Amino acid sequence: MFALIAGGFLVLFGALVLMSGGEADTTLHDDPRANSTVGTNVPVITDAPVASDPVDPGSVYDPVRAGEETPKTYRQLLGRDQIAPVYDPGFTTADDIEWDSEILVVGVEGASTSKAYPVSYLNRREMVIDHIDGDPILVTW
Amino acid sequence: MVHRRSTESGVSIFGNQGALFGNAMTWWDHDTGSVWSQPIGEAILGPRKGEKLELLPSTLTTWEAWTKAHPDTLALDAPGRRSGFDLARMAVVVDLGTEAVAYSIPRLREVGVVNDVVAGHEVAVVIDPEDPNRWVAFSRRLDNEVVVLEIGPDGLFDVTTGTTFDPFLGLGLLGPLSDQNLGRLPAFTSFPDDYVTFFPGQRLWDG
Numbered sequence: 001m002f003a004l005i006a007g008g009f010l011v012l013f014g015a016l017v018l019m020s021g022g023e024a025d026t027t028l029h030d031d032p033r034a035n036s037t038v039g040t041n042v043p044v045i046t047d048a049p050v051a052s053d054p055v056d057p058g059s060v061y062d063p064v065r066a067g068e069e070t071p072k073t074y075r076q077l078l079g080r081d082q083i084a085p086v087y088d089p090g091f092t093t094a095d096d097i098e099w100d101s102e103i104l105v106v107g108v109e110g111a112s113t114s115k116a117y118p119v120s121y122l123n124r125r126e127m128v129i130d131h132i133d134g135d136p137i138l139v140t141w
Numbered sequence: 142m143v144h145r146r147s148t149e150s151g152v153s154i155f156g157n158q159g160a161l162f163g164n165a166m167t168w169w170d171h172d173t174g175s176v177w178s179q180p181i182g183e184a185i186l187g188p189r190k191g192e193k194l195e196l197l198p199s200t201l202t203t204w205e206a207w208t209k210a211h212p213d214t215l216a217l218d219a220p221g222r223r224s225g226f227d228l229a230r231m232a233v234v235v236d237l238g239t240e241a242v243a244y245s246i247p248r249l250r251e252v253g254v255v256n257d258v259v260a261g262h263e264v265a266v267v268i269d270p271e272d273p274n275r276w277v278a279f280s281r282r283l284d285n286e287v288v289v290l291e292i293g294p295d296g297l298f299d300v301t302t303g304t305t306f307d308p309f310l311g312l313g314l315l316g317p318l319s320d321q322n323l324g325r326l327p328a329f330t331s332f333p334d335d336y337v338t339f340f341p342g343q344r345l346w347d348g
Binding site: 060068079093094101102105109116129137 | 188199212217218
């Protein structure tokens with residue numbers, strides 16, 4: 001049943017990509033939901049459809065719960081997404097952000113775009129699911 | 142660390158598995174629920190076990206140093222505060238898949254540049270002479286040459302041809318090879334103790 005719904009969703013997503021002339025990712029289930037923000041009062045810029053996802057962690061196979069043998073140094077401490085990843089990152093310009101010049105950032109360069117992620121925020125959220133110049137990337141701390 | 146989210150299987154969304162493997166974080170993919178290890182970028186449990194994500198070049202630096210090199214940068218619309226992390230206590234890890242080598246940042250700051258070979262590939266790890274908070278891992282292979290880099294009065298240069306390069310962006314500036322650029326290699330920063338745990342048996346350069 002879930003597969004059928006997901007299949008229908010993929011067809012719909014494909015149609016939306018065709019209609020909008022957008023990024024032709026072979027996405028398994030990226031959500032085309034439009035630009036959203038981390039929480040802002042400044043203009044938000046994105047360079048590609050943002051990855052956001054409504055998947056309930058409990059609805060997806062979990063090898064540990066299913067009883068797969070885990071490696072010796074594997075330790076399950078929290079539940080899935082109990083530390084919430086940033087699934088729908090929003091961006092602004094350097095002029096519009098008020099960060100102290102000394103803070104540490106992770107910097108990524110795409111073909112024509114560069115992006116910066118503050119370490120203090122990455123340390124709290126641990127994961128940002130993002131794109132750069134249309135390439136899907138995963139930024140982790 | 143920055144990884145590409147697409148493999149031959151397509152594009153995936155990843156979540157936080159909430160578990161440690163070898164003391165490092167793990168992810169789950171929304172498609173199959175497979176569990177992935179961050180430092181190796183590889184699925185360790187589930188249907189995709191053994192599959193790997195490509196590690197991409199990235200840097201860790203101050204906001205000031207980053208915006209000087211990239212004034213048009215986008216910034217994650219989130220609070221940025223002092224983090225308690227200090228580059229002076231960290232190492233640059235160049236990870237080319239079959240071999241990873243960690244370079245102590247304090248020692249890099251003393252020598253400016255290290256020419257090395259990692260996984261059979263000629264690499265240079267460079268501290269920008271203009272800003273000790275900017276580091277980059279370059280490939281030393283150009284079209285037909287392998288360069289050996291040093292820092293001199295005019296900045297980063299190849300000792301054989303005298304060609305100078307921008308020490309952070311890798312652009313050729315002056316000299317016979319100035320129509321070529323140094324390419325970035327996949328690298329990230331780590332604490333030396335964590336590195337030894339995540340990459341057991343791998344090399345730790347401290348000069």
